[in-house]
Amino acid sequence: MTRADFTNTFVMMRLVLRRDRTRFAVWVLAIAVLVLTSASSVKGLYDTPESLAAYARLVKDNAALIVQAGPGFGLDDPTVGAVLMNELSIWAIIVVALLSMFTVTRHTRAEEESERADVVRSTPLGRDANAAATMLAVLLVDVVVAAVVAGGLVGLGLSVAGSVAFGASLVGAGVVFASITLVSAQIFPTARAASGSAFLVLGISFVIRAIGDVAGNGLSWLSPIGWAQAVRPFADERWWVLLLPIAASFVLVALSAGLADRRDLGAGLLPQRVGPASAGALLSTPFGLAVRLHRASVLGWATGVTLLSFFYGVVAEQAQRMLDDNPDLADFFAQLGTGSITDAFLATAVTMTALLVGGYAVAAVLRLRTEESGGRADPLLATPTSRARWALSHLAVAMVAQVALLAAGGLALGLGAAVAMGDAGRVLQLTGATLAMAPAAALLAAIAFLFAAAWPRAALASWVGVGAAAVIALLGGVLDLPDAVKALSPFHHVPAMPVQPFEVAPLLVLAAMGALAVAAGLGGLRRRDMART
Amino acid sequence: MGATVAAVISVQRLEKSFGTTRALDGLDLEVERGEVHGFLGPNGAGKSVTIRILLGLLRHDAGTARLLDGDPWQDAVELHRRLAYVPGDVNLWPNLSGGEVIDLLARLRGHTDLRRRAELLDRFALDPRKKCRTYSKGNRQKVALVAALTSDAELLVLDEPTAGLDPLMEAEFQQCILEAKAEGRTVLLSSHILAEVEQLCDRVTIIRQGRTVQRGTLAELRHLTRTSVEAVVEGPVPQLAHMEGVHHLQFDDPGAGGVHVTFDVDAGNLGEAIHLLADTGIRTLVSQPPTLEELFLRHYDDESSPPVEPAGER
Ligand SMILES: Nc1ncnc2c1ncn2[C@@H]1O[C@H](COP(=O)(O)OP(=O)(O)OP(=O)(O)O)[C@@H](O)[C@H]1O
Ligand SMILES: [Mg+2]
Numbered sequence: 026m027t028r029a030d031f032t033n034t035f036v037m038m039r040l041v042l043r044r045d046r047t048r049f050a051v052w053v054l055a056i057a058v059l060v061l062t063s064a065s066s067v068k069g070l071y072d073t074p075e076s077l078a079a080y081a082r083l084v085k086d087n088a089a090l091i092v093q094a095g096p097g098f099g100l101d102d103p104t105v106g107a108v109l110m111n112e113l114s115i116w117a118i119i120v121v122a123l124l125s126m127f128t129v130t131r132h133t134r135a136e137e138e139s140e141r142a143d144v145v146r147s148t149p150l151g152r153d154a155n156a157a158a159t160m161l162a163v164l165l166v167d168v169v170v171a172a173v174v175a176g177g178l179v180g181l182g183l184s185v186a187g188s189v190a191f192g193a194s195l196v197g198a199g200v201v202f203a204s205i206t207l208v209s210a211q212i213f214p215t216a217r218a219a220s221g222s223a224f225l226v227l228g229i230s231f232v233i234r235a236i237g238d239v240a241g242n243g244l245s246w247l248s249p250i251g252w253a254q255a256v257r258p259f260a261d262e263r264w265w266v267l268l269l270p271i272a273a274s275f276v277l278v279a280l281s282a283g284l285a286d287r288r289d290l291g292a293g294l295l296p297q298r299v300g301p302a303s304a305g306a307l308l309s310t311p312f313g314l315a316v317r318l319h320r321a322s323v324l325g326w327a328t329g330v331t332l333l334s335f336f337y338g339v340v341a342e343q344a345q346r347m348l349d350d351n352p353d354l355a356d357f358f359a360q361l362g363t364g365s366i367t368d369a370f371l372a373t374a375v376t377m378t379a380l381l382v383g384g385y386a387v388a389a390v391l392r393l394r395t396e397e398s399g400g401r402a403d404p405l406l407a408t409p410t411s412r413a414r415w416a417l418s419h420l421a422v423a424m425v426a427q428v429a430l431l432a433a434g435g436l437a438l439g440l441g442a443a444v445a446m447g448d449a450g451r452v453l454q455l456t457g458a459t460l461a462m463a464p465a466a467a468l469l470a471a472i473a474f475l476f477a478a479a480w481p482r483a484a485l486a487s488w489v490g491v492g493a494a495a496v497i498a499l500l501g502g503v504l505d506l507p508d509a510v511k512a513l514s515p516f517h518h519v520p521a522m523p524v525q526p527f528e529v530a531p532l533l534v535l536a537a538m539g540a541l542a543v544a545a546g547l548g549g550l551r552r553r554d555m556a557r558t
Numbered sequence: 559m560g561a562t563v564a565a566v567i568s569v570q571r572l573e574k575s576f577g578t579t580r581a582l583d584g585l586d587l588e589v590e591r592g593e594v595h596g597f598l599g600p601n602g603a604g605k606s607v608t609i610r611i612l613l614g615l616l617r618h619d620a621g622t623a624r625l626l627d628g629d630p631w632q633d634a635v636e637l638h639r640r641l642a643y644v645p646g647d648v649n650l651w652p653n654l655s656g657g658e659v660i661d662l663l664a665r666l667r668g669h670t671d672l673r674r675r676a677e678l679l680d681r682f683a684l685d686p687r688k689k690c691r692t693y694s695k696g697n698r699q700k701v702a703l704v705a706a707l708t709s710d711a712e713l714l715v716l717d718e719p720t721a722g723l724d725p726l727m728e729a730e731f732q733q734c735i736l737e738a739k740a741e742g743r744t745v746l747l748s749s750h751i752l753a754e755v756e757q758l759c760d761r762v763t764i765i766r767q768g769r770t771v772q773r774g775t776l777a778e779l780r781h782l783t784r785t786s787v788e789a790v791v792e793g794p795v796p797q798l799a800h801m802e803g804v805h806h807l808q809f810d811d812p813g814a815g816g817v818h819v820t821f822d823v824d825a826g827n828l829g830e831a832i833h834l835l836a837d838t839g840i841r842t843l844v845s846q847p848p849t850l851e852e853l854f855l856r857h858y859d860d861e862s863s864p865p866v867e868p869a870g871e872r
Contacts, residue, residue, distance in 0.1 A: 214691065215653070299687040303657045304657065304661035310666075404649075404702070555616065
């Protein structure tokens with residue numbers, strides 16, 4: 026690596042920032058609003074030492090909650106900051122990681138796929154300039170996020186050291202996951218595979234730290250999410266831990282530069298195999314084509330969802346064990362009238378699975394948009410394939426796949442729980458509970474369809490639905506959201522089995538709303554111009 | 559109806575705007591059954607927009623468009639059974655092989671001809687097993703061409719189909735189009751390659767800024783332009799300077815008593831000008847019809863710009 030390899034890095038960085046300025050602004054704003062409203066809500070909810078102590082008693086050493094939150098540093102002598110970290114930090118870390126990962130694939134592998142990279146590379150641009158520029162842009166955006174978050178927390182009266190440590194831990198996690206994505210962008214030949222594998226690493230990091238935090242065996246030190254939490258913001262900050270993400274990022278970026286030297290622009294490190302000389306029976310209809318196009322990503326998602334759900338199932342048993350040594354908790358759940366804590370935890374696990382699958386379904390439906398903007402809709406629509414048939418083929422695959430994913434996730438969750446608790450009845454119960462989420466996930470997909478079919482330029486707005494559903498499900502408690510707001514999430518309307526009894530009416534309403542959105546989307550699609558590449 | 563029955567494509571006063579961009583501004587296009595029709599115009603003239611309207615991918619704002627006696631928007635699916643399309647920018651599914659794409663498109667059109675497929679793959683020297691991601695631009699173009707040419711479509715709509723082809727493949731393409739024509743198929747060919755247009759097209763339509771500026775057979779178009787004349791005559795021909803249709807007149811004296819004269823003359827006045835020369839006594843005479851390039855450049859250029867210099871002076 027020489028200086029020349031970085032020629033024009035800053036020009037490229039400005040290009041990245043210019044192209045993504047709206048995206049970045051939306052992310053920064055969303056993250057800031059999320060963290061700061063959570064903080065002010067926690068401040069309001071836990072405004073006395075007694076209430077803080079009560080919170081700590083409730084959640085401390087509760088394995089099921091540790092899985093969803095982290096080790097719970099500082100809960101021995103709880104402060105508002107420590108409570109906030111326990112409720113929020115893991116989700117903030119994941120969101121910043123996602124922002125960083127998306128940015129990296131978008132400007133590296135996706136760019137090469139589009140062939141714009143060739144044009145850019147033909148200018149006097151250093152070999153490593155684009156990667157360096159992307160990483161610098163990610164660093165800059167992560168730092169902006171951190172600064173806004175830390176500044177806001179200080180403004181709310183939280184300690185400066187804790188706020189800065191939290192901000193720094195977010196930057197560390199963001200940059201590590203960006204570096205991981207940069208490496209996978211060298212290995213895999215498509216943006217989809219590159220980000221898919223990086224997401225898998227994110228999921229594994231989540232699980233590793235969950236196991237480590239519950240067992241208290243130090244395993245969490247293997248997970249970048251664990252590192253971010255080990256900085257211990259608001260709980261006797263450990264600044265040296267920030268060296269871990271810095272060191273890891275340097276190693277990963279150097280690795281990626283080494284890999285990049287070993288491959289051609291546009292190619293991956295994994296060799297391209299040749300395909301069949303003629304098409305199999307599947308490729309005879311638009312639906313068959315859609316199946317073929319979605320197949321690989323469905324398999325990837327199935328792997329991730331199944332593993333994560335199985336893990337949640339296995340952990341559920343820990344929740345039961347807690348109850349025996351924590352009378353406060355037993356009281357708490359008795360008061361809520363929600364039955365056992367195990368059931369409450371499993372209901373949360375079902376929602377997590379459903380959120381993931383909802384995310385899948387939206388991503389799958391939005392393929393319509395990339396097919397169109399990539400110029401691959403024109404050749405299909407110039408055959409006797411109607412627009413509706415083209416669009417519905419992708420929707421149908423997304424819908425079938427999401428039901429299959431829910432079934433797989435529910436089955437894995439149930440199997441995990443059944444094995445851990447020695448209760449075979451869990452399998453059917455949890456598979457059913459998870460499958461009941463299908464109409465809610467389908468509604469998210471149907472809204473994405475409405476956008477992609479009728480108004481593709483705004484299609485990315487479909488993610489607002491997924492984001493809102495995730496915030497409501499995961500942070501609804503800490504944000505103290507009113508029921509009217511919670512009602513905006515389709516998942517909120519599905520009976521939270523196994524805690525609540527099954528009801529069919531809300532599912533039918535969700536399905537009907539989904540059908541309406543699809544019909545409206547088709548109406549719009551019939552009227553509009555197809556986009557030009 | 560009479561006349562329109564023969565028309566495979568019939569477009570009148572077609573208009574289309576994208577926001578403030580006026581892409582088509584009263585375009586006319588008439589393609590008759592069995593002909594190869596050249597569709598020409600400078601970049602951004604509106605060729606691809608017209609073609610996408612004819613394919614029902616875009617909606618037009620005003621005017622009429624008929625395709626195979628149907629409405630390209632309303633009857634898109636039915637009409638597409640009878641046509642095949644090669645886009646200007648061929649984008650295919652990166653993880654499908656070329657062979658898979660060819661088969662898929664053929665099956666969607668409802669006509670698979672394996673013998674013809676094999677023959678075309680051979681003629682275009684295309685390896686069908688490669689993933690579309692790994693094809694070069696020219697090879698991606700060939701995938702789309704083979705897919706279109708294997709079909710039994712009565713109309714081929716080709717938008718710059720040879721933009722990425724090497725000369726050998728270009729020749730093969732021209733051969734295929736001539737064969738398609740011999741089979742009685744109709745071809746709409748948008749192209750910037752004039753030699754190809756000259757080889758293949760019966761008639762052409764030239765558009766500029768969304769409007770049709772010229773149409774007819776190549777011979778008719780030539781007729782509309784100037785011929786350059788270079789002659790040595792016995793004496794001066796002053797009448798030429800006053801004659802209508804004569805441009806860029808130049809006299810000089812090559813010595814030996816003759817007068818060297820060069821000028822361009824409109825097709826309608828050529829005979830009269832030659833008469834004048836003959837009356838003076840011609841020693842040598844070279845007359846050159848305009849090259850195709852000149853013919854097109856004249857129409858591609860802005861109306862305000864001066865006419866193109868005749869070939870003789872280059
Ligand atoms: N979807 C669109 N949105 C906005 N403007 C468009 C769109 N499609 C075409 N245009 C505009 O319409 C005009 C005609 O474009 P068109 O693609 O038809 O040109 P063309 O004749 O095919 O040119 P070329 O020879 O370069 O292919 C151009 O000014 C172009 O920018
Ligand atoms: Mg064009």
